[in-house]
Amino acid sequence: MDLLLKEEHRQVREMARKFADDVVAPRARALDEKEEFPAEIVKQMAELGFLGLPFPEKYGGAGLDTLAYVIAVEEIARACGSTAITLAAHVSLGCGPVYMIGTEEQKERFLTPMAKGEAIGAFGLTEPNAGSDAAGTQSRAEKVDGGWRVNGSKIYITNGGVAKYITFTARTDSSKGTKGISAFIMDTATSGFRVGKREKKMGLRGSDTVEVVFEDCMLPAGNLL
Ligand SMILES: Cc1cc2nc3c(=O)[nH]c(=O)nc-3n(C[C@H](O)[C@H](O)[C@H](O)COP(=O)(O)OP(=O)(O)OC[C@H]3O[C@@H](n4cnc5c(N)ncnc54)[C@H](O)[C@@H]3O)c2cc1C
Structure with missing residues (x-):
């Protein structure tokens, strides 16, 4: 090797x-x-x-x-x-x-x-009804003037409570099935973003594993990945 x-x-x-x-x-x-x-x-x-x-x-x-x-x-x-x-x-x-x-x-x-290590990153895909089957994603991003309005939540997010930026998936078109899910990136200082429940785990207990919640978060159009 x-x-x-x-x-x-x-x-x-x-x-x-x-x-x-x-x-x-x-x-x-x-x-x-x-x-x-x-x-x-x-x-x-x-x-x-x-x-x-x-x-x-x-x-x-x-x-x-x-x-x-x-x-x-x-x-x-x-x-x-x-x-x-x-x-x-x-x-x-x-x-x-x-x-x-x-x-x-x-x-x-x-x-x-x-x-550069100036900001921590996280990624949010998992939801109560979307784990192995990401097609179950229910968080949604609605197109509005100048960008997107995001609502929903993610669970088990590593670094979710310490991240400056979180990339996450959200449904943008419910008529398109798996093709109607997009990825966005959000600054966690965005109004309406909050950290929810912290998981108590059996292992990896020093790692930050949390629920994150999006409540009417407004994202500029340029944050669609
Ligand atoms: C410590 C930790 C950190 C994590 N960090 C992140 C993170 O940073 N971001 C994030 O988005 N997620 C994160 N997750 C979530 C992780 O990605 C999900 O737990 C994983 O995708 C499985 O989803 P689930 O928990 O809903 O289990 P389920 O999808 O419900 O699966 C449960 C069991 O069923 C089995 N199974 C599922 N579907 C099938 C099938 N079709 N056929 C046969 N068996 C099947 C699975 O193999 C598994 O054993 C983290 C999880 C943990 C434990």
Whole structure:
């Protein structure tokens, strides 16, 4: 397996392993017992560039690849699952959709601060009636003058209570079935957005897993991904 790794991957592994051993592991038990979000560790991961590892430098990332990112998550997870899922949800779920399907303008506005670690990202798909079957999505975004009005809620959202930006899915056309669901990105400071129930979990207890609620949230047209 090591034969597949380039020098940059070995360097990431060494750095992540040292960070996991020195900084993450000593705090993992307490974070889990107290159900405490690893805020200080996330700050340090941002300084190391982990929060934007697989994204191009022009968007504030480290310019490495998916393998380097996976290696970092693997090393962190060895020490603390909660910290690892916090990182993975930010990178894959928070930043990923903007990087994959966002416009240049959206990448500059949303991906860049997230990849730099200045803002945490989250992703909301799951609802009480939409999990494996995303077609059950009931949150809706109604087209109005100048943008969208969003109503609904999402459950089990990792980083939902600490995120600056949340990408989420909502029904935009109920006559079109699965084709009538779109993805949007919202600043969680938007009026009408609030964090609901916090999950009490059996594991990953330091990770932030919450319900998020949208009540007449107004989104500019440019926030449709
Ligand atoms: C710790 C944690 C963090 C999470 N973070 C996020 C997040 O950040 N964002 C987000 O949107 N969601 C998140 N989720 C939600 C997660 O994505 C959903 O739990 C998942 O999609 C499954 O949906 P569900 O819970 O509704 O289960 P269900 O879809 O109801 O599935 C229940 C069981 O039925 C099985 N099943 C379902 N459909 C079928 C079928 N057709 N045939 C056979 N078996 C089937 C499933 O495999 C599963 O075992 C998180 C969940 C957890 C536990």
